[in-house]
Amino acid sequence: MTENSPPADTGTHRPRRSEATRAAILRAAVARFAADGYERATIRAIARDADIDPSMVMRYYGNKEGLFRAASEIDLRMPDFAGVRAEEAGEALVRHFLQRWEEDGSLAAMLRVGLASGLDEGRQQALLEGQVGPAVARFCAVPAEIPRRTALVASQVLGMAVLRYLLEVPTVTSMTHDEIVAWLAPTVQRYLTAETA
Amino acid sequence: MTENSPPADTGTHRPRRSEATRAAILRAAVARFAADGYERATIRAIARDADIDPSMVMRYYGNKEGLFRAASEIDLRMPDFAGVRAEEAGEALVRHFLQRWEEDGSLAAMLRVGLASGLDEGRQQALLEGQVGPAVARFCAVPAEIPRRTALVASQVLGMAVLRYLLEVPTVTSMTHDEIVAWLAPTVQRYLTAETA
DNA sequence: CCGGTAGGTCAACACCTGTTGGCCAACGCT
DNA sequence: AGCGTTGGCCAACAGGTGTTGACCTACCGG
Numbered sequence: 080m081t082e083n084s085p086p087a088d089t090g091t092h093r094p095r096r097s098e099a100t101r102a103a104i105l106r107a108a109v110a111r112f113a114a115d116g117y118e119r120a121t122i123r124a125i126a127r128d129a130d131i132d133p134s135m136v137m138r139y140y141g142n143k144e145g146l147f148r149a150a151s152e153i154d155l156r157m158p159d160f161a162g163v164r165a166e167e168a169g170e171a172l173v174r175h176f177l178q179r180w181e182e183d184g185s186l187a188a189m190l191r192v193g194l195a196s197g198l199d200e201g202r203q204q205a206l207l208e209g210q211v212g213p214a215v216a217r218f219c220a221v222p223a224e225i226p227r228r229t230a231l232v233a234s235q236v237l238g239m240a241v242l243r244y245l246l247e248v249p250t251v252t253s254m255t256h257d258e259i260v261a262w263l264a265p266t267v268q269r270y271l272t273a274e275t276a
Numbered sequence: 277m278t279e280n281s282p283p284a285d286t287g288t289h290r291p292r293r294s295e296a297t298r299a300a301i302l303r304a305a306v307a308r309f310a311a312d313g314y315e316r317a318t319i320r321a322i323a324r325d326a327d328i329d330p331s332m333v334m335r336y337y338g339n340k341e342g343l344f345r346a347a348s349e350i351d352l353r354m355p356d357f358a359g360v361r362a363e364e365a366g367e368a369l370v371r372h373f374l375q376r377w378e379e380d381g382s383l384a385a386m387l388r389v390g391l392a393s394g395l396d397e398g399r400q401q402a403l404l405e406g407q408v409g410p411a412v413a414r415f416c417a418v419p420a421e422i423p424r425r426t427a428l429v430a431s432q433v434l435g436m437a438v439l440r441y442l443l444e445v446p447t448v449t450s451m452t453h454d455e456i457v458a459w460l461a462p463t464v465q466r467y468l469t470a471e472t473a
Numbered sequence: 474c475c476g477g478t479a480g481g482t483c484a485a486c487a488c489c490t491g492t493t494g495g496c497c498a499a500c501g502c503t
Numbered sequence: 504a505g506c507g508t509t510g511g512c513c514a515a516c517a518g519g520t521g522t523t524g525a526c527c528t529a530c531c532g533g
Contacts, residue, residue, distance in 0.1 A: 097510060116392055118315035122491065132512050137492065194442055195313055195392030203443045226447045230439060231459055234448070238435020242427060245391055246400045250423045251431070262428055266463045294480060319521065329482050334522065 101139050103129040108136075108150040113188025116195055117147060151189045151202075155179060155210045160217050168218040169268025173260050176236050180244055187244035190237075207233055218271045231270035235263060298336050300326040305333075305347040310385025313392055314344060348386045348399075352376060352407045357414050365415040366465025370457050373433045377441055384441040387434075404430055415468045428467035432460060 107128035111120040122143055126133040140146040156179060163171045180186055193203065207229055215229045216222070239259065242251045304325035308317040319340055323330040337343040353376060360368045377383055390400065404426055412426045413419070436456065439448045 100510080116315075118313075121489085123489090131510095133491085134493075134513085135511065138510085143491065191391060194388060194438065204445050204447075207445065207447075227451070230445060230447045234435035234439050234460075235432050235463070236435070237438060238431035238433070241391070241434060241438065242431050248401050248404065248427060250401075250404075250427045254424070262467065263431075265466070266432070269462070270459065297480080318519080320519090328480095330521085331483085331523075332481065335480085340521065 097139075100129070100131060100135065104131065104136055104139055104146075105150055108146050109185050109188070112147060112150055112192050113185050117192050122146070147192075151193060153186060153189055153206060155206070157210050157214045160214060163217075165218055165272060166268070168271050169266070170260055170264040172214065172232065172267050172271075173236065173263045174256070176240070177256050177259060180240055187240065190240070191245055215271060224275065228270055232267050235266050235270070239263060294336075297326070297328060297332065301328065301333055301336055301343075302347055305343050306382050306385075309344060309347055309389050310382050314389050319343070344389075348390060350383060350386055350403060352403070354407050354411045357411060360414075362415055362469060363465070365468050366463070367457055367461040369411065369429065369464050369468075370433065370460045371453070373437070374453050374456060377437055384437065387437070388442055412468060421472065425467055429464050432463050432467070436460060 104125065107125045108120070111125045111128060114120070115124075122136050123133050125146070126136050129136075136146060140149055155176075158175065160168070160171055208226070211233055212225055212229045215232060216225050219225050219228055239251070242248050243254075301322065304322045305317070308322045308325060311317070312321075319333050320330050322343070323333050326333075333343060337346055352373075355372065357365070357368055405423070408430055409422055409426045412429060413422050416422055416425050436448070439445050440451075
């Protein structure tokens with residue numbers, strides 16, 4: 080009954096008591112978009128998941144597209160690969176991606192949705208340049224080659240991700256991380272460090 | 277006016293004079309699904325494109341999902357690679373895929389839609405086994421390895437296709453066929469013929 | 474000449490969607 | 504105590520959806 084009665088100030092910034100709700104909406108949205116895709120994920124369903132009224136979603140995020148934009152921000156969590164030797168780069172990258180995709184199911188979901196309806200044009204471009212690019216740069220001496228090498232690495236890693244996490248092709252899902260690394264790491268390694276053809 | 281007045285029997289099978297309409301519907305459906313995705317491609321729009329009534333679509337294909345199933349049958353048109361030497365296999369495959377994707381825009385579209393909402397589970401699996409598999413088999417002696425090698429080849433080719441034709445990342449779209457082949461062919465070649473790790 | 478049937482249209486149904494504006498309750502400040 | 508602001512809910516709107524069944528029309532066999 081008395082519940083918790085938090086002190087008036089919960090910090091230096093007044094945290095807008097509704098931040099909790101805002102976050103709940105976003106969490107529910109990510110899950111719904113992930114499971115159902117953009118069109119099938121209805122605002123009503125998201126609101127129900129978050130235990131609030133549909134109109135609240137609009138108040139907080141303006142409209143459905145705004146909600147989606149907020150929900151589909153992807154963070155690859157690329158480490159800086161500081162201690163990684165150049166000839167281990169391919170393996171390190173492939174392992175990181177496998178782990179990342181596996182630990183965060185919403186990654187696959189957001190990719191699916193992103194591919195489906197071209198809502199966020201140029202978003203993936205930014206993702207490549209902003210997140211994958213810097214990692215590639217650490218192993219690639221010639222700056223001019225970075226975009227292309229980044230794209231090549233992405234093509235292989237992304238293709239594997241599509242097969243394994245989106246399509247869930249049995250042949251691929253049944254492979255172990257080590258097996259995948261054994262095949263993909265040399266490819267990625269070549270894209271990173273081989274001299275230009 | 278007189279138009280063509282076909283004889284009563286145009287063959288052993290009576291060709292159901294409506295086959296023309298049926299085909300028109302399907303053509304419009306492919307285009308619409310391609311452009312707008314599954315949910316946004318409305319039956320009304322498809323019918324309008326085909327210059328018929330929406331209800332005709334239902335008569336011919338039962339419901340929207342049936343229409344989609346009919347419209348999303350992908351034919352990779354794999355040649356038999358009879359005259360291709362083993363060490364040219366990678367290049368031959370990559371070139372074929374590039375050409376195929378380029379000449380038939382609906383391929384990309386259908387992939388997009390197929391990825392979006394898991395309507396056709398196991399469909400891509402069948403596509404791999406039925407169409408890519410046999411091509412791989414021609415260059416792979418050990419039958420047991422075919423599924424896995426097929427999947428690996430697919431991962432690279434498909435990843436490139438996603439970047440180039442779905443996401444249309446500038447870095448990738450600006451590459452020439454020869455450049456792509458130069459990078460991808462060795463990878464595919466290795467997936468086809470390298471000894472198991 | 475005439476009736477059946479295939480191909481096609483029309484109008485409507487029932488439903489669900491994103492979105493909006495008005496109303497209510499609780500809280501913090503003065 | 505009183506007041507404004509904030510967070511939240513309710514009910515409704517306008518529009519678009521897949522889908523259905525009744526109706527029409529021209530052809531073709533007998």
